[in-house]
Amino acid sequence: MYKMIRQFTFHHPKEIIQPTFWLFFSQAFSILPAILAYMAVYILGQAFSPPFTLDLPLLIKIAAIGLGYVVLQYIVELVSYYNTYGRAYNDTADKRIAYIQKLRRQPLGFFSSRESGELISSFASDFANVEYTMCYWLPYPIGVGLLLLVSFLCMAFFDWRMAAAIFTMLPVCAVLMLRIAKVKEKHSRQVMEAKTKAATQLNEYLHGMKDLKAYHHTGSGFDALEKAFSDLREVSLRDEAVTGSLSTLCASLIKFIVPVTAAAGLYLLMGGSLTVLDFAGFLVLATKMTEPALTLVSSITALRGMALSGERLDKVMTTPDPSGTEEISHGERYKFDGVSFHYTGGRDVIHDVTLHTPAGALTALVGPSGSGKSTLLRLMARFWDYQDGHIRMEGKELRSITPESLLAQVSMVMQNAYLFRGTIRENLCFGNESITEQQMMEACQKAQCHDFISALPEDYDTVVGEGGATLSGGERQRISLARAFLKNVPILLLDEPTASLDADNEAMVQKALDDIAKERTVVMIAHRLKTVRNAEQILVLEDGRITQKGTHSQLVGMDGLYSRLWDLQSQAGNYTFKQS
Numbered sequence: 001m002y003k004m005i006r007q008f009t010f011h012h013p014k015e016i017i018q019p020t021f022w023l024f025f026s027q028a029f030s031i032l033p034a035i036l037a038y039m040a041v042y043i044l045g046q047a048f049s050p051p052f053t054l055d056l057p058l059l060i061k062i063a064a065i066g067l068g069y070v071v072l073q074y075i076v077e078l079v080s081y082y083n084t085y086g087r088a089y090n091d092t093a094d095k096r097i098a099y100i101q102k103l104r105r106q107p108l109g110f111f112s113s114r115e116s117g118e119l120i121s122s123f124a125s126d127f128a129n130v131e132y133t134m135c136y137w138l139p140y141p142i143g144v145g146l147l148l149l150v151s152f153l154c155m156a157f158f159d160w161r162m163a164a165a166i167f168t169m170l171p172v173c174a175v176l177m178l179r180i181a182k183v184k185e186k187h188s189r190q191v192m193e194a195k196t197k198a199a200t201q202l203n204e205y206l207h208g209m210k211d212l213k214a215y216h217h218t219g220s221g222f223d224a225l226e227k228a229f230s231d232l233r234e235v236s237l238r239d240e241a242v243t244g245s246l247s248t249l250c251a252s253l254i255k256f257i258v259p260v261t262a263a264a265g266l267y268l269l270m271g272g273s274l275t276v277l278d279f280a281g282f283l284v285l286a287t288k289m290t291e292p293a294l295t296l297v298s299s300i301t302a303l304r305g306m307a308l309s310g311e312r313l314d315k316v317m318t319t320p321d322p323s324g325t326e327e328i329s330h331g332e333r334y335k336f337d338g339v340s341f342h343y344t345g346g347r348d349v350i351h352d353v354t355l356h357t358p359a360g361a362l363t364a365l366v367g368p369s370g371s372g373k374s375t376l377l378r379l380m381a382r383f384w385d386y387q388d389g390h391i392r393m394e395g396k397e398l399r400s401i402t403p404e405s406l407l408a409q410v411s412m413v414m415q416n417a418y419l420f421r422g423t424i425r426e427n428l429c430f431g432n433e434s435i436t437e438q439q440m441m442e443a444c445q446k447a448q449c450h451d452f453i454s455a456l457p458e459d460y461d462t463v464v465g466e467g468g469a470t471l472s473g474g475e476r477q478r479i480s481l482a483r484a485f486l487k488n489v490p491i492l493l494l495d496e497p498t499a500s501l502d503a504d505n506e507a508m509v510q511k512a513l514d515d516i517a518k519e520r521t522v523v524m525i526a527h528r529l530k531t532v533r534n535a536e537q538i539l540v541l542e543d544g545r546i547t548q549k550g551t552h553s554q555l556v557g558m559d560g561l562y563s564r565l566w567d568l569q570s571q572a573g574n575y576t577f578k579q580s
C-alpha cells in the first residue's frame, strides 16, 4: 500500500494526508444523523418505560442539532470536495507537467525503446487514474477503514456483542475482496496492455497512411489495427465479467450486516440481555455501516486495478536524467577520440572514430547509406550517449555537459524537417520574442524561402498544418534552415539540408551555407558531393569508420571511395551515394 502511495504521489506521500483526513471527517460526519436518531429513540423510549420521564429540552436540542446538521453537512461536503477532488485535480495537473518535463530531459534512446502507444496511452489514461486514485481510491480505504475502526471501538464500548455482530461480515468480505483484487489486477494489466497495443497500432496506421495508400494497402494495413481493437474488446469484457460478478457477490454479502445484526440482537433481546431501545439503536447504526463497509471493500479491488498506472508512471519518473552538471558558455569545436557507439541492444554502428571539427569552418560527412553519418550528428547533439572513447567540446567531456547547455550552442536541421501547427512566423521565431522582422526576413532570404512565403495568402502569418503538412518537403526544409540561421549559435549540424531542393535553390542555399560556415562551425551530411566541394575537410564514412579524410582536391586525387563516387556523380549529374 505504501509503495502504491509513493508511486501515485510521485514520491510525495504526504500529499495523501489531507484528502484522507477530509474523507474521514465527512464520512464520520455523515454518521451523525444515525447517532441523533439513536438518541431521540432512546429519549422517547424512556417516556414509555419506568420511570416514564420525557427529557423534552434534550429532545428539542437534538432536533435543533439535526436541523443545523443539514447546513453544516453542506459546508463540510463543500470543504471536503475542495480538499479531495479539487486538490487531486490540481496536483495531477502539476504531475502531468512534471511528467512532460521528465520526458523532455530524456535522450532519444528513451523514446525508441518504447512502443509509441505506451506514452500516449500512459498520458491519456494513467493520469485519469491518478486523479481517481488520489481523490478516491487511496483516501477511501484509509479514511473509511479508520472510521470503521473508531466506530467499532465506540460500539464495543457500549455493547461488544452487538459491535461484533455488526462487524462480522467485514472480515469475510475483506478476505474475499482481497482475492478478487488479485484477479482484478491481472485483468487490469491485460486491459492496459491491450489499450497500449491499440494506441500503438492506431498511431502507426495514421502515420503510415500515406504509404499504405500509395501501395493500396489501407485494407490489409487495417487488419492489425482491427485485431488490436478486437483484442481490447475481449479483455475488457472478460475483466468486467469476472471482476464485476465477484464484486457484486461481495456487495451482496456486505448487505447481510443488517440481517446478521437483527438476528444477533433478537437472540440477545429474547435472552433478556439487551433492551429494545439498544436493539433499535444498533439496528439504525448497522444500516449506516453498510455504505462505508461497501466502499472499503470495493475500493480495495479498484485500487489494485489502478496499480499498473502507478507503476507505469513511476517507471518513467524514476528513470535517471542524462548525466552531466557542467555548463558550457561558448563551444565551437568537437573532438572525437576513439568513439564507439551502438544503439540499445544492437551491434556497434560507430567504430573507434577520431576526428575534430575546426571552428568557423565546414566539415562534411559523406558516405553510403547506413554508414553512420546521422548517428555521428546525433552523438554531437547528445541525443544519444556514446559507450566508448571521448567526445569533447572545448576540452569538456560531452557526457559531463548538461544537455540544455550543450543544445544552447547547437542548431540542427534534420532530414525530415518538422514544423509545428501555427504560423510560419511562430515556427521561425519559436518563442524567441527578440527576433526582429528584419532579422527574420534576412534569414529567410539566405535560406531561399522568403519569396515563396511572400507569395502565400497571409505571407509570414500563414498557418501551416501539423508537421508542416500544407507545405512541400523542400519548403519545409528551407524554413527549417532559416530557423537554424535565426538561432544564433556557434555550431550548425545539418543532415542533408539541400536534399529536397531543385538545382537552382540548391545552388543558392549552398552559397548561403558557405557564407555561414565562415562565421560558424558547420557539420553537414551530404550525398551530392558537389555541395561540399568547398568544405574545409571532408570525412568519408564506411560502415561506421572514417576511411578517408581531406579536402575535395586531396580526395579526388586519392584512390578510394570518394574519387570513385565523384567520378560516378560527375558522369551521372545528380547521382548520389544514396542511390548507389
Ligand SMILES: Nc1ncnc2c1ncn2[C@@H]1O[C@H](COP(=O)(O)OP(=O)(O)OP(=O)(O)O)[C@@H](O)[C@H]1O
Residues within 6 Å of the ligand: 112, 343, 344, 346, 349, 367, 368, 369, 370, 371, 372, 373, 374, 375, 376, 578
Ligand atoms: N534508432 C536506431 N536504433 C537502432 N539502429 C539504428 C537507429 N538509427 C540508425 N540505426 C542503424 O545505425 C546504422 C547507421 O545509421 P545512420 O542513420 O547513422 O546512417 P546514415 O549514414 O545517416 O544513413 P542515411 O544516409 O541513409 O541517412 C544503420 O545500420 C541503422 O540501421
